[in-house]
Amino acid sequence: MEGPVKLTLYVTPDTLPQWLADAPEVIQKAAQAVAGESNGKFTFETVNVDDPNSPVNRQTLQEQYGLRPIAAGLFSPQTYYLHMLLQIGDQQPQLLVPSGEITEAAVRTSIEAALKRSSTGFLKVVGVWTPPDQPIPNQFGQMQASIKQYNTILEQLRQDYSVRRVDLSSGQVPPDVDVLVVIAPQGMxxxxxxxxxxxxxxxxxxxxxxxxxxxNPDPFTGSLGIQKVDDGLRDMLASYGINVEEAMVMDPQNEPFPVQVDRNLGGVVVREIQAINYPFFVDVRPDGMDRQSPILANLPAVTLNWVSPVQVDESKNADRQVTVLLKSSPHSWLRSNINIQPDLDAYPELGFPIEGEQKSYPLAVAVQGVFESYFKDKPSPLTQQEGQDNADPLAQQASAGDTAQPETVGTLESSPDTARLVVIGSAEFLNDIVFDLSASLSGDRYLNSLKFMQNAVDWSVEDLDLLTIRARGTSARVLNPLTERQESFWEGLNYALALLAVVAIGVIWRIRQQNEAPMELVPVEVLAEGGEQ
Structure with missing residues (x-):
């Protein structure tokens, strides 16, 4: 650890709720235990914010760190401070939030997790949230495996990180998580x-x-389908100035979709897999990538499936570092209809009509800087009783003392400038089913999506060394996209070359026959004389 480490507890002991009266002493014991093992590198200090002689008051905490006091109760006029700030050298102070109740073990875990995040040589922890894995009924009413499978990306991340599935229902992310990955947020x-x-x-x-x-596959036919996301993160991301639009990008530059086709070969029906254009599988090539971003280092292509445009609000992001990582081709367009089955009879080239304006759309962005909380000036969900949002206020007040769970840390209304957010407009490009579809036709091409996600995690934990190493590695190389005219040209050329090769072989064989000396036959008389002897 470079530089001294100091933990400061900002507290207002006179206004603490009864259930937190022992918390300052518990925090002090845990901090002193860590200090005793640090050889003088770790120090601890308690600051009474309401003390007139204190160098820090409530206004200072709000202006300098954005820390606001916490309400002592749901309807109590009293507020209090019980905030731990960890200062490591010249780095931005970190707010420590113990998971669950404030115990010596929880406080120590928070301290050690913060120290590991700021040090090198420790295996970083990636917390992953995925939708609940619930079985679905098939056409016979029997339960079958859920389609919400994301095991491939988890295994890929485990190559470099400690990966842990996280449960966010408590309203807190575990304190030792270094980066949080949220896949297909829904029903939150x-x-x-x-x-x-x-x-x-x-x-x-x-x-x-x-x-x-x-x-959302059809349980009767088994064909693929999609549905709109309910209760996701769209509104919260929009408050940060990142708008994930309610439409899908369609692009003539796409990864083909495998379909089964029956062919009649002389009365024998043969079923084979054919590739068709599928505009929902947007194929992003280097001309649609920000090559200056380390996230896209050495990536030849990335496929985003059923992807929505990700628009950046310039006014809200004026003071942040914004990078548009991926964008579609200039010939793409938007579609809001959730019918994803192609109609090749009506639209033989792409399977779908071209609708609206054709232009390039941003598909993934990376943002770093100061964010304003979505819950600023809103009641904290941790203090609201479940199922009573619209209940009688008098009834809530009567039962608040028995069932309400107060917060141990108030709502932070803004972030430090070290906060990082990567938003990708596709919820399903990491689904195992999508990887299986890609592998059935394009081999290892899906590995590029895995590498893209790995790079995004590396950037999020600021592990640029690992990014550099991976950039020198291998990727699944793909061919440059061809127009229909180019495809016809190369197909015709292949047939012509094959025909010329057959003709050339025939000519060479004929020439060899003509140049060979004829074999001399033995006269019948000689054979007869030999037989008599």
Whole structure:
């Protein structure tokens, strides 16, 4: 650890709720235990914010660190401070939030996790949230495996990180998580959104695969379908100035879709796999990538499936570093109809009509800087009783003392400038089913999507060394996209070359026959004389 480490507890002991009366002493014991093992590198200090002689008051905490006091109760006029700030050298101070109750073990875990995040040589922890894995009924009413499978990306991340599935229902992200990855957010509660928001406000890094459409296969036919996402992160991301639009990008530059086709060969029906253009599988090549970003180092292509445009609000992001990572080709367009089955009879080239304006659309962005909380000036979900949002206020007040769970840390209303957010407009490009479809036709091409996600995590934890190493590695190389005229040209050329090769072989064989000396036959008389002997 470079530089001294200091933990400061800002507290107002006179206004602490009864249930937190022992918390300052618990925090002090845990901090002193860490200090005793640090050889003088770790120090601890308690500051009474309400003390007239204190160098720090409530206004200072609000202006300098954005820390606001916490309400002592749901309807109590009293407020209090119980905030731990960890200062490591010249780095931005970190707000420590113990998971669950304030115990010596929880406080120590928070301290050690913060120290590991700021040090080198420790295996980083990636927290991953995925939708609940619930079985679905098939056409016979029997339950079958869920389509919400994301095991491939988890295994890929485990090559370089400690990967852990996280449960955000408590309203908190575990304190030892270095980067939070949210895949296909849907059906989320305010507590889960609050956990993500406050993790970002504490200077954390969040990577979100946040398209507005998810897979929803037909249980009777088994064909693929999609549906709109309910209760995702769209509104919260929009408050940060990142708008994931309710439409899908369609691009003539796409990864083909495998379909089964029956062919009649002389009365024998043969079923084979053929590739068709599928504009929903947007194929992003180097001309649609920001090559200056380390996230895209050495990537020849990335496919985003059923992807939504990701628009950046310039006014809200004026003071942040914004990078448009991926964008579609200039010939792409938008579609809001959720019918994803191609009609090759009506539209033989692409399977779908070209609608509206054709232009390039941003598909993924990376943002770093100061964010304003989505829950600013809103009641914290941690203090609201479940199911009573619209209940009688008098009834809430009567039962608040028995069932309400007060916060141990108030809502942070802004983040430090170290906060990082990556938003990708596709919710399903990391789904195992999508990888299987790609592998059936394009081999290892899906590995580029995995590498793109790995690079995004590397950037989020500021592991540029690992990014550099991976950039020198291998990727699944893909051919340059061809127009229909080019495809016809190369197909005709292949047939012509094959025909010329057959003709050439025939000519060479004929010439060899003509140049060979004829074999001399033995006369019949000689054979007869030989037989008599």
């Amino acid at each position: 509660t305010d507590k889960e959104r609050y956990a993500i928001d406050q993790y970002l406000m504490r200077g954390g890094s969040v990577v979100v695969a946040a398209g507005n459409y998810v897979l």
